[in-house]
Amino acid sequence: MKLYQRFLDGIPWYLARHYWWAYLWPRSVWFFDHQPIINAILFGQYRKLMDTTIERLKEAPLERVLQLTCVYGSLTPSLIRQISTPLHITDAAMIQLELARSKSTGTSELLPTRMNAESLGYKQDVFTTTVLFFLLHEMPAEARRNTLSEAMRTLAPGGTLLITEYGPLPTGHWLYRFLPFRWLLTTLEPFLDGFWHDNLPALLNEMASLHGKSVCQSWNSTIFSGFYRVSEFKLSSTPQNEAG
Numbered sequence: 001m002k003l004y005q006r007f008l009d010g011i012p013w014y015l016a017r018h019y020w021w022a023y024l025w026p027r028s029v030w031f032f033d034h035q036p037i038i039n040a041i042l043f044g045q046y047r048k049l050m051d052t053t054i055e056r057l058k059e060a061p062l063e064r065v066l067q068l069t070c071v072y073g074s075l076t077p078s079l080i081r082q083i084s085t086p087l088h089i090t091d092a093a094m095i096q097l098e099l100a101r102s103k104s105t106g107t108s109e110l111l112p113t114r115m116n117a118e119s120l121g122y123k124q125d126v127f128t129t130t131v132l133f134f135l136l137h138e139m140p141a142e143a144r145r146n147t148l149s150e151a152m153r154t155l156a157p158g159g160t161l162l163i164t165e166y167g168p169l170p171t172g173h174w175l176y177r178f179l180p181f182r183w184l185l186t187t188l189e190p191f192l193d194g195f196w197h198d199n200l201p202a203l204l205n206e207m208a209s210l211h212g213k214s215v216c217q218s219w220n221s222t223i224f225s226g227f228y229r230v231s232e233f234k235l236s237s238t239p240q241n242e243a244g
């Protein structure tokens with residue numbers, strides 16, 4: 001049995017195989033959940049990325065908010081502080097959900113559920129805002145498509161999708177041009193190159209159309225010279241005669 005297979009218990013294969021050392025191994029969960037470590041991984045941009053996401057959240061409809069998968073650091077408690085209803089959070093890894101729960105003070109402010117983001121158990125159109133923070137680049141193309149399809153299905157027309165992520169292929173960025181670094185990053189993040197080449201607005205629209213909806217990018221902020229981005233998308237329902 002390979003080491004990663006010990007982590008497969010209900011976990012998507014790519015997560016166990018490529019990220020057991022980051023999200024599933026108790027020692028690494030302890031290690032990575034320190035502000036200086038996360039900040040170093042994001043080249044000192046963590047605070048800016050989180051603050052920009054939270055600033056945008058303030059403009060979003062906050063009746064029912066989903067954080068689609070857990071993250072290290074203080075994003076979850078910051079989201080909780082912004083909304084007056086419980087924050088829904090879902091993740092495939094129990095250890096991550098427990099960590100998220102340990103960061104919430106009240107029992108009714110967080111509604112954690114263990115699910116695969118590719119096939120959520122939520123009803124359609126239930127959320128008014130969904131937040132994806134550095135999830136998509138860690139997924140193989142098919143899982144990314146499935147997850148975005150589920151995000152589009154569960155988000156109500158009029159709702160907001162906030163995506164904080166790597167930017168599009170950063171060919172001009174010094175980090176990308178420095179080959180040893182690019183090799184290291186794409187070795188640690190084996191699906192990042194696929195994500196870099198995705199046209200996110202087009203992909204979102206393709207997935208939204210499966211559910212009779214469409215999205216438009218309503219706001220975008222580039223961070224660290226375009227290496228990262230915070231993007232806001234608004235969802236609407238497609239009129240019947242346009243829905244193909």
Ligand SMILES: C[S@@+](CC[C@H](N)C(=O)[O-])C[C@H]1O[C@@H](n2cnc3c(N)ncnc32)[C@H](O)[C@@H]1O
Pocket residue numbers: 012015023038068069070071072073090091092093096115116117118133134135138143
């Ligand atoms: C949001 S991503 C990246 C977070 C980012 N590196 C950070 O901590 O700031 C990591 C989380 O996604 C979860 N995850 C990855 N694929 C998933 C899937 N298909 N379904 C549910 N959770 C998933 C992992 O268990 C992990 O908790």
